[in-house]
Amino acid sequence: MRIDIYDSPGSESDRYRAALSKQCTSLGIKVAFGTPPFQEPATLTVVFANNGSLWTDPQKQLLEQLVGASALILPVIDTGPDATYLPKEIGKINAFKKGDTGAAWVDSLVDETLSMAWLKRRTRKVFISYRRIDSAPVANQIFRRFNELGYEVFLDDATIERGVDFQQELKWWLNDADLLLALCSPRLADSKWCMEELTFAQSHSIGVAALAWPSQLHDPKNNVAFAGKTCWPKPVLLELTMEDQRMPLDWGDFFGDAIAPGTDSKLDKRELSPGALERLVGFCARNRAASIRARLNNLLPLARDTLKGRGAGNIDQTFGDLTYADAQGRQCFLRVLPFRPLPEHLYGAYSAGGDVHLSACAYAECDVKDQRAQALRWFAEKSGIGAGGGAANMAVWAFCGDSLL
Numbered sequence: 001m002r003i004d005i006y007d008s009p010g011s012e013s014d015r016y017r018a019a020l021s022k023q024c025t026s027l028g029i030k031v032a033f034g035t036p037p038f039q040e041p042a043t044l045t046v047v048f049a050n051n052g053s054l055w056t057d058p059q060k061q062l063l064e065q066l067v068g069a070s071a072l073i074l075p076v077i078d079t080g081p082d083a084t085y086l087p088k089e090i091g092k093i094n095a096f097k098k099g100d101t102g103a104a105w106v107d108s109l110v111d112e113t114l115s116m117a118w119l120k121r122r123t124r125k126v127f128i129s130y131r132r133i134d135s136a137p138v139a140n141q142i143f144r145r146f147n148e149l150g151y152e153v154f155l156d157d158a159t160i161e162r163g164v165d166f167q168q169e170l171k172w173w174l175n176d177a178d179l180l181l182a183l184c185s186p187r188l189a190d191s192k193w194c195m196e197e198l199t200f201a202q203s204h205s206i207g208v209a210a211l212a213w214p215s216q217l218h219d220p221k222n223n224v225a226f227a228g229k230t231c232w233p234k235p236v237l238l239e240l241t242m243e244d245q246r247m248p249l250d251w252g253d254f255f256g257d258a259i260a261p262g263t264d265s266k267l268d269k270r271e272l273s274p275g276a277l278e279r280l281v282g283f284c285a286r287n288r289a290a291s292i293r294a295r296l297n298n299l300l301p302l303a304r305d306t307l308k309g310r311g312a313g314n315i316d317q318t319f320g321d322l323t324y325a326d327a328q329g330r331q332c333f334l335r336v337l338p339f340r341p342l343p344e345h346l347y348g349a350y351s352a353g354g355d356v357h358l359s360a361c362a363y364a365e366c367d368v369k370d371q372r373a374q375a376l377r378w379f380a381e382k383s384g385i386g387a388g389g390g391a392a393n394m395a396v397w398a399f400c401g402d403s404l405l
Helices: 013-027 057-068 080-085 102-117 132-148 166-175 192-203 236-240 274-309 343-353 371-380
Strands: 002-006 032-034 044-048 073-077 125-129 152-154 179-184 207-212 246-248 313-318 321-325 331-336 358-364 393-400
Touching: 002 013, 013 044, 013 102, 013 274, 044 057, 044 102, 057 073, 073 080, 073 102, 102 274, 125 132, 125 192, 132 152, 132 179, 132 274, 152 166, 166 192, 179 192, 179 236, 179 274, 192 207, 207 236, 207 274, 246 274, 274 313, 274 321, 274 331, 274 358, 274 393, 331 343, 343 358, 343 371, 343 393, 371 393
Parallel strands: 002 032, 002 044, 044 073, 125 152, 125 179, 179 207, 207 246, 331 358, 358 393
Antiparallel strands: 313 321, 321 331
16 A cells, blocks of 8 residues: 655644554554556545645646546645635635644544545444443543544444334344444443443444443542442443453543542543544554455455365465455455445455356345345445456345355
């Protein structure tokens, strides 16, 4: 993956480079940074603009060529009015605004970069698992803020339509989530439904991130009460997650008056402070990419074993794309996706496969009998579409457990 950067004085692009390099290293992705011009367009071109930007005619011409070639370009500005500092050649492209995410802008920009250049899905989907009697104000606050930032967020009270099977819809949504965010309040583990959500996520290779209530609540010496009690068992989830999957909160991370010793904290009535909410945005951005990579890593061995079981040979893998010869020796292409594909993903696999017998997408599905899953497979099943150098056949394969349909 190559990222070309058009820089401006004072852009702090060095922080972005360092954070993207660190994230890519943790994900096992090779990333290189370039300074235009190059013969071939980069995977993504990032343009930092501010009141110190001075664009040369050659830079403007190169950007115009990239726009004409439909190359991926991401303008970066501080706030909306700063769009006037962008080269007019990319003025029609919606920019990433640092001010939208405050101090979390670096992690958010890295997440946006990976969404465009690597993840193959721009939609960011987060599922909130929480205990209403403990953390409803925080859950609703996260729902509002993340929606403002362009996320699709699952919150039980707001997401599921009336008149449908609640648990079926919940699992359908969670199966396609990038990340489950668990609000680890003291009584979370007492909820049968929350535990079922966590179990489902873990059994379907969906990443889990934990927002941990103050650790003092698990200390026998604590004298600040929560719901009338000063010492609560530590949620098991905090023991099952790695350090980088947990964001610990302190008393001061909750909005409102300072919490005094010997009082009831009333955390079940409080939202997060603005600073804690900003940290959470960056925390989820980092964990989202790691979660998607982990799910893909779990699907790829299953895909390879399934192909071998069907007599395939000469299997070659480039990240999530597999090329192989089927049992009849015909060349085929399979793109493994860590999410439920949309029409544009099907077309992307068809285009990437080139002139082969079959181009297919494979993904993990929780309920293959659901009419929406059946409709997706019906929509994708196409034969004799090879005109113009594309694949002769197209399909969607759904993994359900260890089986591929």
